[in-house]
Amino acid sequence: MSRATDESADHVPEPRTAPTAESVSPGEQETPPPPESGGEPQMRYVDLTGSREAAGRSIRLRDMARRLPQLVRRSLALAWQVDRPATIGLLLCQATAGVMQALGLVAISGTLTALLTSDDVYDRLLQAWPSVALLAGAAGARALLGITVSWLSSRLGPLMSREAEQQLLLGCAAVELCAYDDPEFNRAREAADRGAQVTGDLIDEGQDLIASAASFVAGALVLAGVNRLLLPLLIAASLPQALAQISAARVRYLANLRSNGDLRMLSVLRWHIYNRDAADQIRAGTMAPFLSGRYRETVARINREDRTAADKGARMSLVGALCGGLGSAVVWAAVVLLLAGGRISVGHAGTAVFALQMVGQSVRGLVAIGARAVRTGLYMDDWSDFLERAGGFRMHRGSHRPEPPRTIEVKAVTHRYAGKDRDALSDVSLTLRRGEVTALVGFNGSGKSTLSKLISGLNLPTAGEVLWDGKPVGEADPQDLWRQVALVPQDYAHWPLTVRENVNLGQPTARGDAAVREACEAAGADEVVDQLASGLDTLLAREWLNGEELSGGQWQRIALARAFFREAGLLVLDEPTANLDPRAEYRIFQRLRDLAQDRVVLLVTHRITNVAVADRIVVLDEGRIAQQGTYQELSQQVGMFQQLLSYQVTSDAAGEQTGART
Numbered sequence: 001m002s003r004a005t006d007e008s009a010d011h012v013p014e015p016r017t018a019p020t021a022e023s024v025s026p027g028e029q030e031t032p033p034p035p036e037s038g039g040e041p042q043m044r045y046v047d048l049t050g051s052r053e054a055a056g057r058s059i060r061l062r063d064m065a066r067r068l069p070q071l072v073r074r075s076l077a078l079a080w081q082v083d084r085p086a087t088i089g090l091l092l093c094q095a096t097a098g099v100m101q102a103l104g105l106v107a108i109s110g111t112l113t114a115l116l117t118s119d120d121v122y123d124r125l126l127q128a129w130p131s132v133a134l135l136a137g138a139a140g141a142r143a144l145l146g147i148t149v150s151w152l153s154s155r156l157g158p159l160m161s162r163e164a165e166q167q168l169l170l171g172c173a174a175v176e177l178c179a180y181d182d183p184e185f186n187r188a189r190e191a192a193d194r195g196a197q198v199t200g201d202l203i204d205e206g207q208d209l210i211a212s213a214a215s216f217v218a219g220a221l222v223l224a225g226v227n228r229l230l231l232p233l234l235i236a237a238s239l240p241q242a243l244a245q246i247s248a249a250r251v252r253y254l255a256n257l258r259s260n261g262d263l264r265m266l267s268v269l270r271w272h273i274y275n276r277d278a279a280d281q282i283r284a285g286t287m288a289p290f291l292s293g294r295y296r297e298t299v300a301r302i303n304r305e306d307r308t309a310a311d312k313g314a315r316m317s318l319v320g321a322l323c324g325g326l327g328s329a330v331v332w333a334a335v336v337l338l339l340a341g342g343r344i345s346v347g348h349a350g351t352a353v354f355a356l357q358m359v360g361q362s363v364r365g366l367v368a369i370g371a372r373a374v375r376t377g378l379y380m381d382d383w384s385d386f387l388e389r390a391g392g393f394r395m396h397r398g399s400h401r402p403e404p405p406r407t408i409e410v411k412a413v414t415h416r417y418a419g420k421d422r423d424a425l426s427d428v429s430l431t432l433r434r435g436e437v438t439a440l441v442g443f444n445g446s447g448k449s450t451l452s453k454l455i456s457g458l459n460l461p462t463a464g465e466v467l468w469d470g471k472p473v474g475e476a477d478p479q480d481l482w483r484q485v486a487l488v489p490q491d492y493a494h495w496p497l498t499v500r501e502n503v504n505l506g507q508p509t510a511r512g513d514a515a516v517r518e519a520c521e522a523a524g525a526d527e528v529v530d531q532l533a534s535g536l537d538t539l540l541a542r543e544w545l546n547g548e549e550l551s552g553g554q555w556q557r558i559a560l561a562r563a564f565f566r567e568a569g570l571l572v573l574d575e576p577t578a579n580l581d582p583r584a585e586y587r588i589f590q591r592l593r594d595l596a597q598d599r600v601v602l603l604v605t606h607r608i609t610n611v612a613v614a615d616r617i618v619v620l621d622e623g624r625i626a627q628q629g630t631y632q633e634l635s636q637q638v639g640m641f642q643q644l645l646s647y648q649v650t651s652d653a654a655g656e657q658t659g660a661r662t
């Protein structure tokens with residue numbers, strides 16, 4: 001019935017999520033190792049923290065014995081959650097299979113006794129046939145039960161993994177945005193992802209454990225009935241081999257742990273080599289030999305670790321097998337001695353042979369599957385810990401339901417990102433009003449995007465307050481607050497969805513497509529939609545059948561249409577026209593005034609000449625407000641705004657001159 005293999009116990013699933021700059025956090029980067037073979041020092045990732053080390057350490061006999069019953073309970077509880085009838089079916093099948101095993105042994109004893117005790121062949125067969133029938137019946141029933149168990153397990157396993165995955169996705173959506181800047185959160189999230197992947201394995205492992213335990217109990221009962229000495233003798237004889245198996249599993253697991261950084265590196269390299277995003281740059285930059293070379297070096301390091309572990313594990317298994325062989329010889333000798341001394345009959349001796357084999361096999365099975373189940377359980381701990389605490393970043397905000405804001409007040413706000421040694425914003429105060437367009441300008445890294453995220457409640461400030469109509473954003477229900485936010489971030493998502501869903505974000509209004517078309521028109525995306533064969537139904541994902549790809553500027557128009565579609569009280573546009581042609585850009589800035597009539601509008605831009613559209617301009621410099629005022633006022637004041645303006649005017653003029661020459 002056991003389908004688990006020892007090799008698969010050493011498989012450590014890799015993170016499935018696309019490796020991002022956030023997921024490869026600085027805290028997880030080792031100081032560069034010494035250059036290998038005289039080359040450049042390589043970036044290596046390490047992840048030798050927390051539960052994974054614990055996993056390695058806890059693959060020991062005592063911990064296993066303590067954890068196995070918990071794991072079986074846990075696997076059944078999860079199975080119960082996703083499919084009750086299948087779980088009940090599994091338990092019934094396992095219990096019946098155990099009984100069938102015991103009956104089989106009793107039948108063997110009966111058959112042997114009948115065959116060996118009478119002189120007449122006909123008599124022997126007559127006496128033996130009920131036991132033979134029982135033996136055949138029990139074997140047939142066990143085979144059927146085995147098939148049923150595999151069928152039910154294969155039904156439950158994927159259900160459990162998908163359920164775990166869904167819970168994880170919901171858990172991730174419920175954390176504060178700042179969590180993604182925290183190395184520990186990213187580690188916990190990846191570990192939880194691995195936990196979700198292996199959740200389905202637990203049902204197989206749980207079933208294999210129950211099956212081994214049932215064989216053990218059935219065999220032990222029969223063996224104890226034959227002679228009380230045999231069972232303890234067999235367990236003592238199996239112990240060295242079991243210990244060797246556990247040690248070999250631990251060695252392989254720890255080797256895998258040591259390779260974890262390299263495995264993550266492989267997944268990052270694979271992601272970049274396989275995917276379309278960087279495909280043009282890999283070609284134009286002739287990077288293929290460099291990347292595949294790094295891939296090969298990383299694989300070679302993993303192979304070296306694997307080989308060392310395999311050799312060490314094999315040596316341990318060999319010693320274990322030798323000890324096991326000796327132990328078995330002692331047990332067989334005991335059976336022979338008992339038989340020779342007349343303390344057991346020939347029939348009982350025959351039964352003992354079968355029972356000894358069964359118990360020996362089940363002890364080995366319990367240990368091998370146990371080692372794997374303990375490790376699966378530790379991965380699952382990562383998953384359940386993450387769900388419980390969401391890596392320590394679960395949103396705990398208030399329940400206030402904000403209306404579309406009339407004023408948004410930023411009061412003495414300071415913000416510092418996790419792991420940073422300086423503030424991104426320091427002591428910033430300003431007020432935004434409905435009906436006004438406020439523009440944020442400043443050099444790269446001056447804190448514009450950070451401030452816009454605080455104003456829209458995506459992040460909460462480290463110090464100070466952001467008040468929507470006098471109420472701190474932290475006291476609002478986040479979902480209700482964000483329903484009032486329409487945001488075009490710098491890096492907007494290219495959702496692999498239809499145009500319609502890309503605009504309404506899966507939240508259509510009663511006006512249906514009319515509202516989508518209106519938003520597209522306002523953003524200049526109507527021209528894009530008109531060119532698409534299936535209009536709003538077009539799937540914006542080239543790699544999928546019938547999908548279409550858009551240009552950078554076309555995508556930006558769709559992103560703007562998203563924001564215009566949303567009936568929200570705050571519109572935040574972070575570099576909304578970076579990819580637009582001058583005509584499209586002009587149209588957007590023309591529309592801003594209309595949009596501001598019934599909402600608060602915040603515009604972040606480097607197009608200084610365009611901010612004349614704003615009622616007020618806030619100039620940020622190294623996280624502080626350097627200047628505030630109208631375009632008229634600031635362009636006449638000596639200061640940073642004039643500086644920014646002069647660069648823009650100079651570069652525009654230079655552009656024009658270059659154009660004139662060509």
Ligand SMILES: Nc1ncnc2c1ncn2[C@@H]1O[C@H](COP(=O)(O)OP(=O)(O)OP(=O)(O)O)[C@@H](O)[C@H]1O
Binds near residue numbers: 443445446450451
């Ligand atoms: N998620 C983050 N984690 C850590 N630091 C961050 C994060 N986002 C921004 N920073 C830092 O905060 C500072 C302000 O960044 P911000 O993105 O707000 O600047 P910006 O003015 O919008 O820049 P740009 O004009 O380049 O878009 C920078 O020093 C940046 O490195």
